[in-house]
């Protein structure tokens with residue numbers, strides 16, 4: 001990691017997801033870091049937990065690119081569905097979408113769900129580290145709000161969906177924010 005001409009530390013974030021990139025850039029900008037997107041990608045392990053997926057991806061990308069990187073593996077875990085879609089969140093969002101998820105949830109009384117984000121960090125030749133953030137909410141009965149992305153319009157946090165909250169408010173409480181807070185706490189102690 002190095003400082004740019006504005007004296008901000010640069011962090012390379014390997015992701016093909018523009019929405020994740022925007023959020024991570026906005027959150028870290030407020031803390032004096034500049035985030036550079038790298039879209040080279042990495043193989044995603046099939047695991048039930050997000051931590052090994054993020055750790056493997058971060059190590060793979062750090063070795064491949066020869067530089068220090070972060071990745072973000074995230075997902076929505078719905079309790080009534082035993083954690084589904086969890087690690088399959090990207091696939092389900094793309095192939096089923098929010099309406100079909102709401103349909104599966106139609107007769108469920110237990111609407112509780114957890115958004116989880118795992119930041120994987122790795123330097124070339126070193127062991128990867130992971131930082132996990134979670135936020136609890138409820139699956140709404142219909143899509144609400146045009147902000148955010150993915151499952152945001154159906155994730156109800158204290159009466160408002162993440163789609164209704166919009167980036168600024170979402171970024172104060174989100175799973176991604178909480179994971180990045182842990183990552184930065186560690187990073188600040190290192191430097």
Ligand code: ITT
Pocket residue numbers: 014015016017020072073074075076089090093148149150151152162174176
């Ligand atoms: P990269 O692996 O390239 O970073 P991806 O979209 O494939 O991008 P994931 O495998 O981590 O990323 O999939 C996570 C999916 O979970 C994502 O595509 C969204 O559908 C959903 N998701 C994650 N964070 C979210 C958030 O903050 N709000 C809404 N949906 C989210």
